[in-house]
Amino acid sequence: MTIDAQTIKERVVKVQSQREYLLTLLEQPNLGTLRVDVNQALEEMDDLIDEFRRTFPETQL
Numbered sequence: 001m002t003i004d005a006q007t008i009k010e011r012v013v014k015v016q017s018q019r020e021y022l023l024t025l026l027e028q029p030n031l032g033t034l035r036v037d038v039n040q041a042l043e044e045m046d047d048l049i050d051e052f053r054r055t056f057p058e059t060q061l
Contacts, residue, residue, distance in 0.1 A: 009059055012052045016061055019045045 022045070025031060025038050049061070 005056060005059070008052070009056070009061070012049060013061055015045055016049055019049075 019042065022038050022042050026035065026042075031038065052059075052061070
């Protein structure tokens with residue numbers, strides 16, 4: 001199965017939009033130990049977005 005660049009871009013854009021939700025979660029004072037998981041998810045999303053930009057430098061998100 002192959003995925004074209006446009007499909008990958010659409011999926012990365014979706015992930016990027018969900019990143020904003022995670023940022024709002026970090027603002028919650030009662031997050032407790034879930035804060036570690038949210039931070040980890042944000043780091044992984046950032047890595048994914050950076051890798052996408054390195055792989056497809058001509059593509060804007």
